[in-house]
Amino acid sequence: MDIxxxxxxxxxxVFVKTGQHLDYLQKSILRGTLKGQKYWKIAEETHSSEGHVRDVGSKLWKILSEGLGEDITKANFRAILEKAKIYRNNISSAIVGETITVNTLNICRENSRSDTPKPQTEQTPTQPHINLGDAPEIFSFFDRTIQLTTLExxxxxxxxxxxxxxxxxxxxxxxxSLKLIEQIKHNFEYIIYRSLRFSPTLETTLTNLLQIFAPKTETPQNIETQLSQLINYLRQHRCLIILDDVHTLFSSKQLAGQYQTGYENYHLFFQLITQVTHQSCLIVNSWEKPREVVQLKKENNIxxxxxxxxLGEAAKEILRVQELLDEDYWQSLIEQYQGNPLWLELTSDLIKDLFAGRVSEFLQWDTLILSETLQAQLDQQFQRLTAQEIFVMIQLAKENEPVCLAHFIKKLDLPTSELLNAMQSLGMRLLLDVKECDRTRLFSLNPVLKQYIKNRYTETKIN
Ligand SMILES: Nc1ncnc2c1ncn2[C@@H]1O[C@H](COP(=O)(O)OP(=O)(O)O)[C@@H](O)[C@H]1O
Ligand SMILES: [Mg+2]
Structure with missing residues (x-):
């Protein structure tokens, strides 16, 4: 009999006894036990604490013991289950539906009494609890194969x-991230997506998450208790939690990645997620690199x-969906707009409205054309910048070639430390193009940002 x-x-x-299928940790404990592994080894492989694995293990032996009417322990589990299997295979389907006892083994068969939950005859993956809140619906999705494989x-x-x-x-x-959910959902018991676009406090976010795990229970007020409850759930169940728009937690008009007043405890939350053992994963989406990701980046894979x-070449599919014309010019359009799907969608609207979809006509002008909607998108990001960062961006927009820092420091009338901090911060906001040449870093802006700065700041600042 195989594993x-x-x-x-x-x-x-277990299903007959509890109405629930084995969860990820329970399966890992059984699998580990069958391979002769100790609890500490199972704990290591499941990224759980040994104590927690022991607790789950002992509850599991109890459920199995009750189900089979025989005292099951880690040591005798295999032998007893094998006996039970042989017995089960020998009984005829005629006795399905009853709890029967032979050689002290009680087996409540699959199609048991109507008041017990009905397990499936074929083992299917457990259905995860999926709670996506106000996640947008995805209508079309192209490529990102490498990114999805990497995340997986x-x-x-x-x-x-x-x-x-x-x-x-x-x-x-x-x-x-929503596509990722579709792809790996069967590996999880809980999948939760929440956008932080309205900057909820940590208490609000934790309350929201805890209610998903225990809807009828009152959530504790104390943030420490909330955190420890959440961590317990992340240990007991394999969960994938996606927190989107995390940049709203950071201050505007300050260097990147600084939490707004009242939001600093998110830092502790993210830190805790990385430091304690559990079997779950938290994904944060952001325009800005959170500092803990910079600071906590370790050699391990945590x-x-x-x-x-x-999107590169795959962005052509977006242009196809938009029904643009002149396919020969699409590559050029994609390059100018950095393959950014939203920028391409907004520009396609403009091309359709003003040029009847003719990309060749749209591209004939010397300057890059940015629709007002596209610029309004960028306004949101630029409103977060400090005065020094905007100054640096304006100067970079004037450069025709990528510049090295030494050149820039000499040229700009800004204290060196301020310039360096502004550059680092712009890097964390992912607004700079950086390349390395002969061990020197060269900085530049992509054509869309350059044009945006020219459009928005020309009268007052440029030339
Ligand atoms: N891989 C993709 N294939 C097709 N459309 C995409 C893809 N990625 C993004 N989009 C489209 O681009 C727009 C912006 O995507 P979104 O995921 O909201 O960006 P972000 O969250 O980074 O701001 C949306 O309209 C979305 O449908
Ligand atoms: Mg988004």
Whole structure:
């Protein structure tokens, strides 16, 4: 009898007893036990604490013991389940529906009494609890194969606990994370998506999350108790939680990644998620790199950061959906707008409205044309910048070639430390293009940002 058969039988017994299928940790304990692993080893592999694995294990033996009417322990589990399986295979379908006793083994068969939950005859993956709140619906999705595979590896194989998906507005963070859910949902018991776009306090966010796990229970007021309850759920169940728009927690008009007053405890929350053992994963989507992702980035696989860039060739599909014309010019359009799906969608609207969809006509002008909607998108990001950052961006927009810092420091009338902090902060906001040449870092702006700065700041600042 192989491991999967034993697990199937154990699952059946547990389901009949509790109305629930084996969860990820219970399965891992059974699998580990069958392989002769100690609790500490199972704990290591499931990223749980040994104490927690022991607790879950002992409850599981109790349920199985009650189900089979025989005292089951970690040591005798395999032998007894094998006996039960042989017995079960020998009984005829005629006795299905009854609890029967032979050689002291009680097996309540699948199609048991109507008041017990009805398990499935074939083992199907447990249905996860999915709570996506106000997540947008995805209508079309192109490519991102590499990013999805990378995220899947980090989450399912490396058991990463915190992942930041970073990128400029419109690049596709929300869409990618929702697609990821579709792809890996069967590996989780709970999947939760929440946007922090209205800057909820940590208490509000935790209350919201805890209510998903225990809807009828009153949520504690104390933030420490809330945190420890949430961590317990993250240990007991394998959960994937996506917090979107995390940049709203950071202050405007201050260097990147600084929490607004009253929101600093999110830092402790994110830190805790990375430091304590559990089997779940938190994904945060943001325009700005959170400091803990910078500070806590360790050699191990606990924290990861995915920098999302343009769609590239696949963006042609967006132009196709938009029914644009002149396919020969599409590549050029994609390059100019950085393959940013939202920028391309907004520009397609403009091309359709003013040029009847003719991309060649739209591209004939010397300057890059930015629709007002696109600029309004960028306004939201630029409103967060400090005066020094805007000054640096304006200067960078004037440069025709990428510049090195030494050149820039000499040229700009700004104290060196202020310039360096502003550059670092702009980097964390993902607004700079950086490349390395002969061990020197060169900085520049992409054509859309350059044009935006020219449009928005020309009269007052440029030339
Ligand atoms: N891979 C993709 N394929 C097709 N459309 C995409 C893709 N990624 C993003 N989009 C579209 O681009 C727009 C912006 O995406 P979104 O995920 O909201 O960006 P972000 O969350 O980074 O601001 C949406 O209209 C979305 O439908
Ligand atoms: Mg988004």
């Amino acid at each position: 999967s058969e034993i697990l199937e039988l154990a699952d059946e017994l 590896t980090w989450i399912l194989q490396q058991h990463s606990r915190l992942i930041a998906i970073l990128g400029i507005s419109g690049i596709g963070k929300t869409t990618l 924290i990861h950061c995915l920098l999302l860039e343009g």
